[in-house]
Amino acid sequence: MKRFAFGLLAALLATTAQAEPMATGDLGLVIERARGSVLLVDQSDRAAxxxxxxxxxxxxxxxxxxxxxxxxxxxxxxxxxxxxxxxxxxxxxxxxxxxxxxxxxxxxxxxxxxxxxxxxxxxxxxxxxxxxxxxxxxxxxxxxxxxxxxxxxxxxxxxxxxxxxxxxxxxxxxxxxxxxxxxxxxxxxxxxxxxxxxxxxxxxxxxxxxxxxxxxxxxxxxxxxxYGRGQQEMPVYKMPHLEGWAHTGEEFVLPAVGHHEVLWVDAATLTETGRTKTYGQPVFAMARPDGRHVWVNFAHPLNDTIQVIDTVSKQVIHEFKPGPAVLHMEFTPRGHEIWISVRDADKVMVYDTHTFEKLREIDAESPSGIFFTARAHRTGL
CATH class of the missing domain: 2.130.10.10 (YVTN repeat-like/Quinoprotein amine dehydrogenase)
Known part of the structure; x- marks a missing residue:
């Protein structure tokens, strides 16, 4: 009986030793809005x-x-x-x-x-x-x-x-x-x-x-x-998201409602420090984790485009078109890459945030929100 018990214990230990441990820090979920599912993704492998x-x-x-x-x-x-x-x-x-x-x-x-x-x-x-x-x-x-x-x-x-x-x-x-x-x-x-x-x-x-x-x-x-006094307000096709706000350390960068611009606000005094004209009505204005650049996407019908703004000059330094219906962006925790959901292309696209080179496309069905597990350790996300 003892021999059987030891044999069973050895088998269980062997099974446990062979099991591949799973770390969660490199993972994330992508909302697939049309089918009621989420896609589990790996940041390092850039894969679903x-x-x-x-x-x-x-x-x-x-x-x-x-x-x-x-x-x-x-x-x-x-x-x-x-x-x-x-x-x-x-x-x-x-x-x-x-x-x-x-x-x-x-x-x-x-x-x-x-x-x-x-x-x-x-x-x-x-x-x-x-x-x-x-x-x-x-x-x-x-x-x-x-x-x-x-x-x-x-x-x-x-x-x-x-x-x-x-x-x-x-x-x-x-x-x-x-x-x-x-x-x-x-x-x-x-x-x-x-x-x-x-x-x-x-x-x-x-x-x-x-x-x-x-x-x-x-x-x-x-x-x-x-803030829009004296300007003609435009139709609002999609409400901006403040949850995708940008905080660059000394300033907030906020999307204007009904205007083609982002607003810069001193984080300490809450007074205006500048404005940047943008390609369309901003939806998300998101700061790279180091605060140097802000990435902005836009409401329909101009939602195929992303602009990158330098936070020192407050000028647009890069513009590109990932595809139809860019809905959401998510930086990797240290900001070396950004993942972008392009709903109508059924793709999540991964870009280098310094060279702006596209690194990978991942198939996803009508993707929208992208959420990496690093959010678990941040207030308000």
Missing amino acids: LARIEGLGDLSHASLVYSPDERFAYVFGRDGGLTKVDIVTRQVVNRVVQAGNAIGGAISDDGKLVAVSNYEPGGVRVFDADTLEMVADIPTGGKTIGLVDAPGRRFVFTGWDNGETWIADFSGPEMELTKIKDMGENPYDALITANGRTYITGLFGEDGLTALDLWDETPEPIRVLPG
Whole structure:
């Protein structure tokens, strides 16, 4: 009997020794919006590893990662919250928590996942392990700009009422703080990497509004009020995304609504420092991790083009056309490459960020968002 037991143990140890360990730091997920799937990709090999299906409507989807980078929480347009294991490459849990969702966030300790909803509105918060709901926060309308903040907090804003709410889960009971008069129709928001400054863009008026979250009683701070005054506003074909904001160290670079330009704002004083004319209406303005260049893509019908802006001169230094419907960009963590989803070409394209050379094309079905696991360690992503 002992001989059999030792033989079984030896066989198990041999199997374990032969198993290839899987590290997650080099991986990422690409949203395939048309088929309700995500594509698992490897940065170093510039290759797709697997397709994970059954995630519902991903026509406007985003995701966040657990602190250990193993699990992705995917927020679908249909209100679905799906937990994906990128090691086993499968869906491990899924709940449809609302009728129409618009993104989410994970708490700094990785224990809570929050989802921002259009229908029925408000924010719902879930246990990251079980996906059981732990809080339902109705806001009376569409909720946008949901981000995580240090101290087990979530910050979000109402489109209809122009209020920003802070939900604090650091104690035994959730505490809510409401800040009024943020502006007309806030459409998206961002938070700085240190968790101090929350900025929401306004669709109903020219300008943005900031909050200093280090202040015990944060008050709205108007940023670039009336920045389009005197200019003819153009039709807005796609709302800009502030989550793809650029922070170059000393300045924010923000897409203007209804104008062909990006706006430069001093990060300390929140005053304008410049403007750069662009090819079209910017959607994402994203800084390379070292802050030297900002990459910008554009709304339909000019969404086949990318421009690269030098942050010293504030001038466009490179322009190219990856293909039809460039939707999203993601830098590798140190910024030596950028991955670009080109939806209507069914491709993800990889470029060298210094030479602008195309390095690889990866087949993907209607790709949109690209999310590398390094996001697990950054506030607000």
